Amino acid sequence: MPLDMPLDENAQFELLNLRTIVNSIGAHIYAKDLEGRYTYVNQQVCRLFGLSRGEILGRDDNDFFDLNEAKDLQRYDRRVLDFGETIECEERNVIxxxxxVRYFSTIKTPVRDVDGRIIGMCGISTDITERKKLEVELERQAHIDFLTNLNNRRHFIELAERELSRALRYQHPVCLLMLDVDHFKRVNDTYGHKQGDKVLTVLAQTCVDTLRDSDIAGRLGGEEFAFMLPETGREQGLEVAERLRKVLAATTVATDDDEGNVHFTVSIGMCLLCSECDTVDTLLNCADKALYEAKESGRNRVCVG
Structure with missing residues (x-):
């Protein structure tokens, strides 16, 4: 049948139905030629690019995505076009x-002519951006203390072990600080647990603002916090600990009724990486003993284990 022969009524109806279905599916459907140029896109692709079909056809991914993303897409495409693979992949695209930034779950498969030769490819991409955001948030919640937004105990230890391994490998110094709010029960009893939570939140943010981005901060539980300071020896560690102590002693937290301020102090125990303390557990135990010494010596001070 000549290619320019008009379609009969049934064929036109079937084609119209097919187009309606393809454009109604909540997925991005497209076809490309051997050079990676678009030869077909459905309405979802047009909406994604913010362009009409005519503005898309005949162009390749370099025109629609950032350079790095376009290269990644083309690498997958070449596996389909050059080797006839059908692949499933997740793609990160910057439009x-x-x-x-959008994330897609994609299936790509070759298109062949009647002789079995590859003449192009087609792809179906489902937008999974919201699912990715949820996964990231769930992972964050698994790692973060909900009150202070610091690392929770488990994640702090994981990060600390990673940093300690690096320090041991390259023989770099590491300092660990353990901090506890003095007379915190008195704060809760006097002002209530809600105000106590506010004190912990302000304390955590103040510590983050005072420390370096490379330092690891975590809430171990209750009013107890820990900080691992990479590339930090005794003298510098003491300077950091004293700075934290003084900054927090000067910090005030307004009461909910705005009729006063809560003042608080902290005690800090410090431990350095050494032959006796070369694991996170031994560093924490050493810092905890130094913290106990600071408490017994009158509080609002720094002691070294």
Whole structure:
């Protein structure tokens, strides 16, 4: 049948139905030629790019995505076009038109002619951006203390072990601080647990603001916090600990009724990486003993284990 022969009524109806289905599916459906140029896109792709079908066809991914993302897409495409693979993958795309970052679960498969030769490819990409955001948030919640937004105890130890391994490998100094709020029960009894939580939140943010980005901060539980300071020896560690102590002693937390301020102090125990303390557990135990000494010596001070 000549290619330019008009379609009969049934064929036109089937084609219309097919187009309706393809454009109604909540997925991005497209086809490309051997050079990676778009030969077909459904309406979802047009909406993604913010362009009409005519503005997309005949162009390749370099026109629509950031350079690095386009290269990744083309690498997958070449596996389909050059080797006839059908692949499933997850793709991260930065849409050039909007600057938006989107994630897709994609299936790509070759298109062959009647002789079995590859003449192009087609792909179906399902937007999984919201699922990715949820996964990231769930992972964050698994790692973060909900009250202070610091690392929780488990994640702090994981990060500390990673840093300690690096320090041991390269023989770099590491300092660990353990901090506890003095007379915190008195704060709760006097002002209530809600105000006590506010004190912990302010304390955590003040510590983050005072420390370096490379330092690891965590809430171990209750009013007890720990900080691992990479590339930090005794003298510098003491300077950091004293700075934290003084900054927190000067910090005030307004009461909920705005009729006063809560003042508090902290005690800090410090331990350095050495032959006797070369694991996170031994560093924490050493710092905990130094913290106990600081408490017994009158509080609002720094002691070294």
């Amino acid at each position: 050039r038109q909007s600057g938006e």
